[in-house]
Amino acid sequence: MLSKSQIKYIQSLGHKKFRDETGLFIAEGPKIVNELLTEIPQLVKTVYGIKEWLDESRSLLGKSEFIEINETELERISQLSTPNKVLAVLHKMNYDKIVSANNITLVLDTIQDPGNLGTIIRSADWFGVKQIVCSHNSADMYSSKVIQATMGSIARVKIIYTDLEEWLEQQKVTIFAAALEGKDIRKMNRLTEGIIVIGNESKGIHPDVMQLAVEKITIPKPGRAESLNAAVATAIILSHIV
Amino acid sequence: MLSKSQIKYIQSLGHKKFRDETGLFIAEGPKIVNELLTEIPQLVKTVYGIKEWLDESRSLLGKSEFIEINETELERISQLSTPNKVLAVLHKMNYDKIVSANNITLVLDTIQDPGNLGTIIRSADWFGVKQIVCSHNSADMYSSKVIQATMGSIARVKIIYTDLEEWLEQQKVTIFAAALEGKDIRKMNRLTEGIIVIGNESKGIHPDVMQLAVEKITIPKPGRAESLNAAVATAIILSHIV
Numbered sequence A, B: 001m002l003s004k005s006q007i008k009y010i011q012s013l014g015h016k017k018f019r020d021e022t023g024l025f026i027a028e029g030p031k032i033v034n035e036l037l038t039e040i041p042q043l044v045k046t047v048y049g050i051k052e053w054l055d056e057s058r059s060l061l062g063k064s065e066f067i068e069i070n071e072t073e074l075e076r077i078s079q080l081s082t083p084n085k086v087l088a089v090l091h092k093m094n095y096d097k098i099v100s101a102n103n104i105t106l107v108l109d110t111i112q113d114p115g116n117l118g119t120i121i122r123s124a125d126w127f128g129v130k131q132i133v134c135s136h137n138s139a140d141m142y143s144s145k146v147i148q149a150t151m152g153s154i155a156r157v158k159i160i161y162t163d164l165e166e167w168l169e170q171q172k173v174t175i176f177a178a179a180l181e182g183k184d185i186r187k188m189n190r191l192t193e194g195i196i197v198i199g200n201e202s203k204g205i206h207p208d209v210m211q212l213a214v215e216k217i218t219i220p221k222p223g224r225a226e227s228l229n230a231a232v233a234t235a236i237i238l239s240h241i242v
Helices: A004-012 A016-022 A030-039 A051-056 A071-077 A114-126 A144-150 A164-169 A230-241 B004-012 B016-022 B030-039 B051-056 B071-077 B114-126 B144-150 B164-169 B230-241
Strands: A024-028 A044-049 A065-068 A086-091 A104-108 A131-135 A158-162 A175-184 A194-198 A215-218 B024-028 B044-049 B065-068 B086-091 B104-108 B131-135 B158-162 B175-184 B194-198 B215-218
Touching (some): A016 A024, A030 A044, A104 A114, A114 A230, B016 B024, B024 B030, B030 B086, B030 B144, B044 B071, B114 B230, B131 B164, B158 B164, B175 B230
Parallel strands (some): A104 A194, A175 A194, B175 B194
Antiparallel strands (some): A044 A086
């Protein structure tokens, strides 16, 4: 049985302000919670699960704190339109702020849709890209929609928010920028190191960031759509050149 | 000024039942409405726009019926969380039901997320794929979320709902099926004709459909994510083999 104040506290983690204040975030559903319990058990604060899920997840839970709740309580604390058996409260990752691009780094300039950011993190994890550098005004990696869209990959990709211009100026590897016109990604050699910059869903890459790129790269368009979804474009680029 | 019954009628088009009954659907926002007014003006029934948008879109509107509304009215009829200047009510496309796969056809087996379906339609349009065949239990192509995610490509890609097994059995071109294990798409020659089957977000392709495929194809995974988003996977496959 959850108290009113517990419910309020978990609900408040739906807001960035409270996530920043507490250093906590939420993940939901068996698929994602299972992955996080496996990959980053040390960051799991409390798991709130219905009996059915808890019973089948005892070994996975290990030493993590858990609380049994009923479906009604789950509905009240869930951020999902269809709550799904379990919700975990976790401590944010504690990455060091210094990232150097010694292999492949994905740089996101103002990706604003949380679903897109989460999907990009998932694709990066699929293609073995281990770090993503986001502009400060990108979607919050700890928002519920981002976490759900990563399908657990949030635990395996290092994500940093920083001033992109400042950071890019310090890097010594080649900077590629995704653009509507540029070098055909199908004709490029696969990269072993480098930085790939992806821009905002409607405005693309900011000119100040774009001028730091050494080469513009593009996805050839045999058809007629004006543009591709940002998460789709990112994944296509990774699939061709990483 | 819209009457209560007009508002109710437009709102009702948010439900599949009423879209099916009336043969109408909704598209919103300048970007998408502009594309539809350009590509399929004959299907536009009524455009509801705020003064600012109507003033700058007179030539685009041509002979289409339009009604000036205010921001409050737009908020009431909009399906978007952030209404955006204009909403159009359109007649559904009237495709003949007979589709033959003489070039490239994308087949979707139970894609359930409307955002994924819309994004797939947009990617198909980018890569020049002109027809998509969906199983009956796929998301409705006329739902607001699908239309918005297509960014206008809905007007350029022919989409049919049918019994997949029955349809696939009649086709004479090669059927490829996206799977977690199969032929590496990076090692395939580009196709000039053929069918590419994509499966459900969590369950993949139904076994009865899978057994009709001649070849399984896959996106190599150098990293660790268990799977890719369905719309992302579809676009990567198209970018490599179409």
